[in-house]
Structure formats: C-alpha cells, structure tokens
Amino acid sequence: MVETARTARQITLFFIGCFTLATLALGIGADLIGKRIVIEQLDEEIAAEVQSLLTVAGKGGAPAMKWALRRRDDRGVNNFGYLLVGSDGRRLGGELATMPPGLGWANIQFRDPDGEQHAARAQTAMLRDGARLTVATELAPAEEMRNTLLSLFLAGFCIMLAIGLAGGALFGRTIRARLGSVTRAARSVTEGDLDQRIAVSDRQDEFDQLATTLNSMLDRNAALIENLRHVSSDIAHDLRTPIMRLRLRFEQALAKAEEDSEEARQIDRSIADIDAILSLFAALLRIAEIESGALHAYFHRVDLSATVSLLADSYILVAQDSGRSLSCQIDGDTTLIGDTELLAQIVVNLLENALRHTPEGSVINLGLTRTEAQTILTIADDGPGIAEYDRERAVQRFSKLARGTDKGHGLGLNLVAAITAAHGGTMELLDNRPGLMVMIKFPVGQKP
C-alpha cells in the first residue's frame, strides 16, 4: 500500500514537474516575443512621426517645425513627446523634459509635469540646420500590457497546476484503492484465507482485467491446495486405518506372547517400526500443513522467552545426562505472533540435533536476543559442524548428512525451516568455529 502511494505520487510529481517546465518555457518565450513585437510597433510609429515632422521641416524650415510641435503638444492628440534642440544645445521647441539623447534609437527617461520619471523609447534625427529632433513615446502602456498578460498567464498556470495536483491526488487515490484491494486479498490468501478474492467492478478496465486474471489464479491455487488436503486426509484415512489395525493386532499378539521371548522381541520391534513410519508420516504432513499457511488463522501472541526458558531449563538436565553441557542466555519479554507449539518445536528440534550430532563433552549454547527490529534465536555447538557445501543440502527433506549417528528421519531441519518461514523469519546455518550455529531471525512487531 505504502509502495503504491509512493509510486502514484512519484508519477504525479514527475508529470507536474515536466508540465511546469514546459509552461515556464512557453511563458518566457511568449513574453520575449511579445515585448519585441510591441517595441517594433512603437518604433514604427515613432519613425513615421519623425518622418512626418522632417517633411514639415523640409517644407517650412525651423519655424514650421516649431509651430507643428507646439500645435501637437497643445492639442495632446497623440502619445508622443517632442524635443527640438538647436545645434548650440538650446531648446527650440517641444515639451519633453529630458536630456537630449544621441542620434538614432535610444531608451530614455523623462520627467512628467508632476516630476515623476518615466521610461520612453525615442528616436533622434538631425535637421539640415544641425538642430536635433527627438520623438519619444512612453513605454508604460506597453509594460502594462505585458504585465497584464503575465498576470493572466500566471493565473492560468496556477489553475492548471491546481488541476494537475488534484488530478494527481485523485489518480494516486484511485490506484491505491484499486491496488489496495489486490494487496489485501493477496495478503489474506497468504495468511491462509483461501476463499478471499479481489473485487471486480463493471468498468472492465485494466485493473479489472488484472483482478480477473489474479482471481482465476487464486481459484486454481485454492483448488490445488484443497485437492492436496483431500489427498492428505484420504491418505491419512486409508493408510492410518489399516496401520491402526496392524498395530492393534501386534499389541494383542504381544499380550499373548511369553515375556522376554524371541517372539515378543520381534513383535516389539515391529511395533517400533510401525511407529517410526507413522512419525515420518506425521512429520511430512506437518511440514505440508505449515507450508500451506493454513495455520496463520490460529496464530496469537506467544511469550517466546517463557517458551524457550521452559525448554532450556529442561534440556540443561537432558544435556547433562548425555555428557554434554547446555548454557543459555535468554532475554526476557520477547514475544512473537505465532504458534507456541511450533516455536517450541524449533527449539526442541535444534537442541535434539545438537545433542545427537556432537560428541560427549561438547558445549551447546542457546541464545534468545531481542534487538529493535529482530528477535534472534541461536543454537550453537562446538561439534564437527556441517561443511559449507553441505549446509544447503542439510535443510532439504530426507537429507542425512554423515554427522555421527542419526536416528532422526532427516526432516528435522526442514521442519524448522518451514516453521521459521511461516513466522516470517529466516534461518541460517553458520560456522561456529568450530561447530555449527543455527541462527533464526524473526522480524519484530509485524504480522508474518
């Protein structure tokens, strides 16, 4: 869920980022072009005015020019300001309050009657008698237009950004909602609720197609698991019932047999063999049951410290009796969501392995440590250990490595691995230098 939210947010932010950059580039481009067009237009108007005044001066000389300037300034019919300066630098006409600029085009400052400074665009031309005519027009209206355009553009951009963000959030929420139902269903199925399915809407969009595909996969999985359960229970019934009869008959025969006779010993051995077959069978079924995930439904908070301590106390004596020693370091208050008995089985199997595969006089260490993120169970011995290339094989079913006398059925470590995985943990076989260390790590504070 968190991952989905992150992905949706990243996609949204990425698109908004691209969109913003593109819009800014567009805006800056439009502003530059707009500014140039406006200036060009102003320049054209100024040039036309200069040309018309030069024509007046050509016909009537300086007096006609002065008269024309006065008339224009008085009537205020246009946006132009004028300045006519004689070759000696004296002002001959026009009311534009500025320093006379050089010939040609210039951006100038002038003062209005109220004394305020304004920016203006000006062209200065030289008359035949050496006087200089400057025609200027204020830039402010053009700037105003540019500012208005800029404001409009910014407002539009903000609106689009808001729509983009809202759309992104909606997009994220939709994805989250749709994928959320997939995640929830998948999680429930993993936890053993095989009937859980993903909701499919009428829209028949990509999500619905995905949901339909996943649902049919889940259907098939459920059918297979159900089939497996049936087979297991059929085998259980069809195999155990005759074995039950067999065992009962042996028991009756044993009751009739003379005590300590060869016959009694044979029957006794046969019963032991039957029990060995059943114990193997039980272990296989148990591994299958644990791996199916069906037991998650019965998981609860387990006081792991108490469970491990009880077994450790008891096994200290078992180890002593077998000529080995067991030392324990167990952190208190370690809890885990799981099954008490399965967790106990991990400890029992590993301790039994350690006792079985080490010579007399060996030291076995049992540790239960709690860190912030993990609960770590270690069982280490100083016996012969397992060679590195054999460690992977040791975890597989029916693996019997040449490690001392082995009276087990070769499923012990496989069962431990299955239980560990069912609790969301990991198991590692390490070199204890010398000996074997089995290290099991469970994540803290989360449901497996």
Added chain:
Amino acid sequence: MLLIEDDADAAESICRALTAEGHDVSPEGSGQGGVASLLRAAPDLMIVDRMLPDMDGIAVVQTARSSGYIGPVLLLTALGSIEDRVTGLRAGADDYLVKPFAVAELVARIEALLRRGTKQQEVASFGSIRIDRLRREVWREDRRVVLQPREFELLERLVSQNGKTVSRTMLLEKVWHLHFDPQTNIVETHMSRLRQKLNAGFDIDAIRTVRGIGYSLRADG
C-alpha cells in the same frame, strides 16, 4: 461409556481393553446411532472417531454439547494435523488422540478424563507419597523430598492418577505443553531424577515404568 467408531476391528480392541479395566462400553458404528444412543442413556464418557461414514465426529461432539452433555469427550482421528486438533478442541472435545495409538495410551487418557471431574485436594497422597499442591512440598513417608518445579509437576500428575498409568505423551503435553513427539529423552531424564530423589533411603522404587507407555505410582511403594 459410549464408543462411536466405524472401524469394527479398532472398536473391538478398544472395547476389550476398556472392559478389561472394568469399564462398561457400548459401541456404535455410526454418527446417527451414536447420537441416538447418547440421548437414550447419558454416558459418563464419550469416545468419538473423527471420520465416520455418515457424519463428521466434530458434528457429533457439537450435537452432544448442544443437547446438554457435559461429560468428557475424547476424539480419535486419523488426520493428526494441528488444525484438526484445534478445531476438535474448539468444538468441545476434552482430549484428542491420533490414530494409530497404543490401546494402553487410550486407556491412560480415559482414566485421566474420568478423574478430571474429581475435586483436587490441597494435600493428596498415594502409597507412601504425599504432596501439598499449594506449597508444592513432597514427602515420602515422613521424609521431606525437595523437588525442582518440573519434577514436582511430573509427580503431581502421577499422584492425581491414583496409581493408574500416566503416558509419556500425556506428560509431554501437560508438563511441557508439547503436542508432538519430539523423540527426546526429556521425560526420561526428569523421571530418573525424580526417582533418585524419591527413592533415596528407600528399598522400593516408588515409580513403576510401564513399558512402552509411561509411568505409574506403586501402591506398595
């Protein structure tokens, strides 16, 4: 005692063993017959097979409980899965035994179930052994015996059974809460220590080993 079991051979063996122990057993071969028999004559105890031809043993247990039967129920099953045990106990069974089992194991469990209802005295004794459950103190005749917690629990189980056999698997379940066979010497180790402590200074072994099944206290010990 009512036995609901469809396998005739198994039913016969169970009946014979229980009758030999002085119990009165009436066998039924189907769930329906069993329920009818249950309603006709309220038994002291029910033994129900999980896989019956006409109905699930769980349903029989639920029917028995909902019709007001409060006696002990022992479920027999060929399944042996953890889920199976949990559902069985949740449905109202008191104990659970996976097929195939030693008949002696079944007898020991039935004895324990029948004793379940009797009130536990603070001080109990059997043979020469006396225990104080509250103070967790033990005497053999007049001699105080100091035991470790696990040893006391083992002895307490034996005393509660009044000389009847307590199976090794029952001890694993009650003392160590292990419902699987760990193929371990854990029971033997503790039992041998308990023996040493109880027998120090006495000629007779207070505990009898019942071969292949478990242990009991000697009445003459």
